[in-house]
Amino acid sequence: MISQAMSLPRQRDGIGALILLVAVPAGLALMLTVFDLIHILPTHLWWQALTAPDTSDPVQLLYRHAFLPRVAVGVLAGAALGLAGVVMQHVLRNPLAEPTTIGTNAGASLALAAATLYAPWLLEGGREGVALAGGALATSAVFALARGRSFSPVSIIIAGLVVSLTFGSAGALLMALNREYTEELFIWQSGSLVQNGDAAVVVLAPWLLAGICAAFLLWRPLRLLDLSDDGAASLGTRPAVIRLAGMAVAVSLSALVVAEIGVIGFVALAAPALARLAGARTLGRRLVWSPLVGGALLWLTDRLVQHLPFAGEIPAGTATALLGAPLLLFLLPRMRTTPERQADMVSSIRLPTNGLPLIAGLLALILAVVLAIGFGRGVGGWHWIASADLTELLALRAPRVVVALSAGVLLAVAGTLMQRMTGNPMAAPEVLGISGGASFGVLALLLLSDGFDRAAMLGAALAGALLALTIVVLAGRRNALSPERLLLAGVAVATVASAFAALLLASGDPRMDFLLTWLSGSTYRATPTDAFTAATVAVTVLALAPLTARWLDILPLGETAARGLGLRLGRVRATLLALTALATATATLVIGPLSFVGLMAPHLARMLGFRRAVPQLLASAMTGGLILVAADWAGRTLIFPWQVPAGLIAAFVGGPYFMALMWKDRQ
Amino acid sequence: MAALTRRQCLAGLAATGLALPGGTARAAPARVVCLEWTSAEMVVSLGLSPLAVGDIRGYDDWVQGPALPQATIDLGSRSEPNLELLRELRPDLIVGAYGYGLDENSFTRLAPTFNVPFYSGKAPPYAQAQQVTLQLGDMLGRRTEAENLVGRIEASIAQARARLERAVQKPVCVVSLFDDRHVRVYGAGSLLQDVLDRLGLVNAWTGATNEWGFSTVGIEELVAVGEPQLISLDPIPPHVRIRIARSSLWANLPCVRNGQVRTIPPVWPFGGLTAAARFAEFVAAA
Numbered sequence: 022m023i024s025q026a027m028s029l030p031r032q033r034d035g036i037g038a039l040i041l042l043v044a045v046p047a048g049l050a051l052m053l054t055v056f057d058l059i060h061i062l063p064t065h066l067w068w069q070a071l072t073a074p075d076t077s078d079p080v081q082l083l084y085r086h087a088f089l090p091r092v093a094v095g096v097l098a099g100a101a102l103g104l105a106g107v108v109m110q111h112v113l114r115n116p117l118a119e120p121t122t123i124g125t126n127a128g129a130s131l132a133l134a135a136a137t138l139y140a141p142w143l144l145e146g147g148r149e150g151v152a153l154a155g156g157a158l159a160t161s162a163v164f165a166l167a168r169g170r171s172f173s174p175v176s177i178i179i180a181g182l183v184v185s186l187t188f189g190s191a192g193a194l195l196m197a198l199n200r201e202y203t204e205e206l207f208i209w210q211s212g213s214l215v216q217n218g219d220a221a222v223v224v225l226a227p228w229l230l231a232g233i234c235a236a237f238l239l240w241r242p243l244r245l246l247d248l249s250d251d252g253a254a255s256l257g258t259r260p261a262v263i264r265l266a267g268m269a270v271a272v273s274l275s276a277l278v279v280a281e282i283g284v285i286g287f288v289a290l291a292a293p294a295l296a297r298l299a300g301a302r303t304l305g306r307r308l309v310w311s312p313l314v315g316g317a318l319l320w321l322t323d324r325l326v327q328h329l330p331f332a333g334e335i336p337a338g339t340a341t342a343l344l345g346a347p348l349l350l351f352l353l354p355r356m357r358t359t360p361e362r363q364a365d366m367v368s369s370i371r372l373p374t375n376g377l378p379l380i381a382g383l384l385a386l387i388l389a390v391v392l393a394i395g396f397g398r399g400v401g402g403w404h405w406i407a408s409a410d411l412t413e414l415l416a417l418r419a420p421r422v423v424v425a426l427s428a429g430v431l432l433a434v435a436g437t438l439m440q441r442m443t444g445n446p447m448a449a450p451e452v453l454g455i456s457g458g459a460s461f462g463v464l465a466l467l468l469l470s471d472g473f474d475r476a477a478m479l480g481a482a483l484a485g486a487l488l489a490l491t492i493v494v495l496a497g498r499r500n501a502l503s504p505e506r507l508l509l510a511g512v513a514v515a516t517v518a519s520a521f522a523a524l525l526l527a528s529g530d531p532r533m534d535f536l537l538t539w540l541s542g543s544t545y546r547a548t549p550t551d552a553f554t555a556a557t558v559a560v561t562v563l564a565l566a567p568l569t570a571r572w573l574d575i576l577p578l579g580e581t582a583a584r585g586l587g588l589r590l591g592r593v594r595a596t597l598l599a600l601t602a603l604a605t606a607t608a609t610l611v612i613g614p615l616s617f618v619g620l621m622a623p624h625l626a627r628m629l630g631f632r633r634a635v636p637q638l639l640a641s642a643m644t645g646g647l648i649l650v651a652a653d654w655a656g657r658t659l660i661f662p663w664q665v666p667a668g669l670i671a672a673f674v675g676g677p678y679f680m681a682l683m684w685k686d687r688q
Numbered sequence: 689m690a691a692l693t694r695r696q697c698l699a700g701l702a703a704t705g706l707a708l709p710g711g712t713a714r715a716a717p718a719r720v721v722c723l724e725w726t727s728a729e730m731v732v733s734l735g736l737s738p739l740a741v742g743d744i745r746g747y748d749d750w751v752q753g754p755a756l757p758q759a760t761i762d763l764g765s766r767s768e769p770n771l772e773l774l775r776e777l778r779p780d781l782i783v784g785a786y787g788y789g790l791d792e793n794s795f796t797r798l799a800p801t802f803n804v805p806f807y808s809g810k811a812p813p814y815a816q817a818q819q820v821t822l823q824l825g826d827m828l829g830r831r832t833e834a835e836n837l838v839g840r841i842e843a844s845i846a847q848a849r850a851r852l853e854r855a856v857q858k859p860v861c862v863v864s865l866f867d868d869r870h871v872r873v874y875g876a877g878s879l880l881q882d883v884l885d886r887l888g889l890v891n892a893w894t895g896a897t898n899e900w901g902f903s904t905v906g907i908e909e910l911v912a913v914g915e916p917q918l919i920s921l922d923p924i925p926p927h928v929r930i931r932i933a934r935s936s937l938w939a940n941l942p943c944v945r946n947g948q949v950r951t952i953p954p955v956w957p958f959g960g961l962t963a964a965a966r967f968a969e970f971v972a973a974a
Contacts, residue, residue, distance in 0.1 A: 144927040218936030
């Protein structure tokens, strides 16, 4: 630490920018804080009320037990997240690593949700232990999955995404089945900095201190991770042990923040990114500056929220996401990312791709549809549909099955298009924020009107999807849609949408029951019109997509090859993106933004040996349809008369399946 | 088995309904299904046993009174009442409530549907509850029961008021505790506010509320209410109770430190007349 401090003045380049980066937000936050304080308490009482408050005076009570702890917790949590982010990003050699993207938050959240519902006694002593266990479990799962690929950034993020989706869907499931019991979790999920005394400060401060000490003890060994693993080993260190230690520090800090105040989006991602942009090139510098940036950012955000009109009700976690995402998008073009070799995520055993497997797939799909419509549960138990009930039950089941099938096909096609277009194995409408954009549109509509007009919702979803797509493409444009940038932009958009949803859910508005089921991918509200719309769009997209086959076969070869072969990249991309937006917006409207199919189906198709564009498109569409039809059927029958949204089941079952494939494939 | 006895029981109830003076010749719906808790509370309060109710476990925890008959069938969650089960039950009437974002068409296809117009924010909830109870009474062929219920509730609230008037009453502040940093506080536009008005009690929370008459605020905002009698609605999760007791802010709040906090049994804040009477009774019971 001392050598670091001494080396700082010598590295003059960029220090000014770094100081500005911290001083401007911190200065603003300080001004706002002092301004607020003057209104609360006369200045001459400040010191006395801090050290020996007269708690019978409501003003001093507010000052000492609500205002000051809130400021302190904001700064501490921001710093802890900044530190956690920089360590994670370094250990994983991945600028996208942060507690949200690598599963820590989802694990901590699920553990807390489960404990709140089934073992509240675990929480009596505090939430820390439970959050830590959940966060560590989820992160370890991500690690185990990414290990075989020597922690390549893409595999870490994809494993993180899979684990987050799985844990997140399990958490959403618990909350959907226990609607009235989870008010606490909704509030907490939105990341509120409201304090009720010193408790959180007392927990956070020593842990942050310990984290800082540990991080600096690890500074030297961590630097060696910049070398290849062999190189580091030859210097007498064990990269695996260093990684483990680094991650232990980062995960503890983030799980602790989750436990104390909830999910605070973006700080852990933005603080190190900003520090790096402002010139903190070495690990040592980033370790020093990221926590400072994080603390200043969260402090300022929290103060701003108190002062902006209409913002009084916005929890800090939502605000950081809402403010941080545009910032990240703005900074993206300025960001230097190291080009990453795009490895095939999941290699495949080559199978002869004749028509036979496709026909088998089609038969399986037809069988699933027949089963989904014909076999169900009632008062008397399981039974096949009786001819007397045929018309009535068909009216109830057919729209749901058609919607599930169409949405599965649409998402799978959208995912395949995006993966081939970007040459990025993790591209999917869910990942690139397209679903997030569509749901953002619907949420905004819900906020501004009180109806549930389907046509308006479709319009809003489409507008949102196009907006997200435009933002993502514009942000990624400088580098010709480089996969990493697309991904970052997509993460930004998706985070804003989910923060917005968390805000609406925390409002306690009874209408949000609808939102909750929609967000978790339920077909319950599917109308015949929905089914018709979705099916029409699915057929159209399925008919149009093979026309782009030549592009799709060429694009993964890389840009130069594509140009050489005479593709007009701009037009090709615009066409493909429009197709993707249409497919995603329709699917999102009928089944909600949460599902996994767009990511999973193309991979499964590829693993089954369908590698050329058209076979992959068809196989992926079948797989996607099959997954959602099966999930919808299971959701309607397994815990009858209660129902589980199809999107949740798809993620909850598909996630582990995907993980198993990654695990088997890790060599 | 259960279905048979229930059916017989309902037939019997329907018969008495018809035998009463003022009963119409038209057969009153006997197979009534309630999609959520407010409508269930109203139907049961009229002396009818609903065939099925959405989320029975939740009703038992959050609404409690009047108790649902043992044989009531669970319809699944309130946000997604099971349509296939509904169809199979062949109800004469489906009673739901506005504001849950359910598509009414899916229900009208199965049976006549009546929606309790609760969360419209147009009329005071208590007056609306009275009106809806009477409407429901007409619809179920139980006009007399409905009139009796309205009168009985008025009387029991008046009785509670008389009990309260024996001593000087402080203003009150009604909250639900969901976690240890936030409270949901009930104010203008809520059923509980209407009951407080009828009891002659002053609600110390005069701050803004949403369409449903409550507001979710940080605990520190309770400083603003001064020193009223704090009334907190059960159920409070045990860990929240423990953690909140340790909070230095909570312990020092004027309304916590001086007045004692009173916890009363569950009252469904978005309920009907029975919820109103339960609340009045619990408040006066001290």
